[in-house]
Amino acid sequence: MIGISTYMESGARWGVWELEAALLPAGYPRLVQAAGGLAAMLPPDDPAYAAEAVARLDGLVIAGGPDVEPVRYGAAPDPRTGPPARERDAWELALIDAALAARVPLLGICRGMQLLNVARGGTLVQHLDGHAEVVGLFGRHTVKPVPGTLYGGLVPEETSVPTYHHQAVDRLGTGLTATAYAADGTVEAVELPSAGWVLGVQWHPEMGEDPRVMRGLVRAAATRA
Template sequence: MAAPLIGLSMYQETASWGAWKNVPSSLLPHAYVESVTRAGGVPLLLPQHLERDSDDLRAEAEEVVGVLHGLILTGGPDIDPVGYGAVRHLDTDSPRKERDAWEFALLAAAMARNVPVLAICRGFQLLNAARGGTLRQHLPDESVFGDAHRQQLGQYAAVRIDLDPAAPPGRALGTQIIAWCHHHQGIDKLGEGLQSSGNAPDGLIEAAWMPEKDYVVGVQWHPEEDSKPELFRSLTDAATRYAKGR
């Protein structure tokens, strides 16, 4: 069968290149594309392009997900705390409301169809919020966490993650990994249906999954920055099974 089609959500930011300066852009680090390709998938980029909170947006998300075999919710700026019923912390990023709305719609459509989902960093936090969970908005405020998960802006921190080998993503990665992290927020209360399957030494949840779904996995680190393909391979394997069964 043909390689599975894997959709990837995108950043909506102002960018500059060549002679062009400060252009509103849809973009994504190429490491995501390479990771999907190395794992045997075909990456499809999914920019937000409709007004938030509209019926058209939800219908578009359902149509898009209808052609996919897998979905990756990518990293990026903090989600709007309104999405989990909180007041914005001073250190929480300015909201990207349109991106939030598009990704919530993509996730809802994927969950309804049982499309495999891999949620990365921001994506994991959005998945948790979608399930009614909450976030710690600024880990350095809590001495137990400090700056361990984002020591410097623009530079990944190496963090040991202890994984449950009987649950995703430990089934693919083993009992322990060194992961690349760049997050100042983290999971507080897990959302409905999510189960923790990986923790940092300070106890912060770094991975979770949904046992009642064929494949819904969230990780707080950035696996696209690792040369190992196992996690993306587990997604494309699940996407291949989904494609065969639908």
């Protein structure tokens, strides 16, 4: 069972309804399913319930989404930083802490990687150019792995990945290691070797055709189960 964090958005529409809804792009559960896992959505909840939720999972995905509120890493907001999603920040940070404490395999995707860094005391670059060139459209760029790492073992060659973000890891959090880079030096993957299978990727594997990262998570979850 692989839990995936979700958006909580107002004004979602289906049929005759327009209501608040817990949303998740279909690429996430489809990628989990293609990798052999069973996907479960984890909408924002009281952070006090995070440990109980994680205890019922074999693996956890923290999905992409809005910018992390800068107060979470001790910074003032840049004018280009998006509006906060405080409920989601609190819930997902609690999920990350619970997964690390229980050594539940964890994959952070885009925002999820940034939150992992913030959870470990790291900071973020609030704006950079070249990684989200057209609003609403995913771009692509190459990512080079660091040999001998978790990510390097899953994807040993340089690859082209789907990307859409304007923030990135700045100072690494405690215990984290950078394990892949873009050509411009942006950190594209981080790992926490002391906590078992913990990986963050800055791109969006759910929008591509390469299942190896998710397969790695599902294998680690199956072994733990």
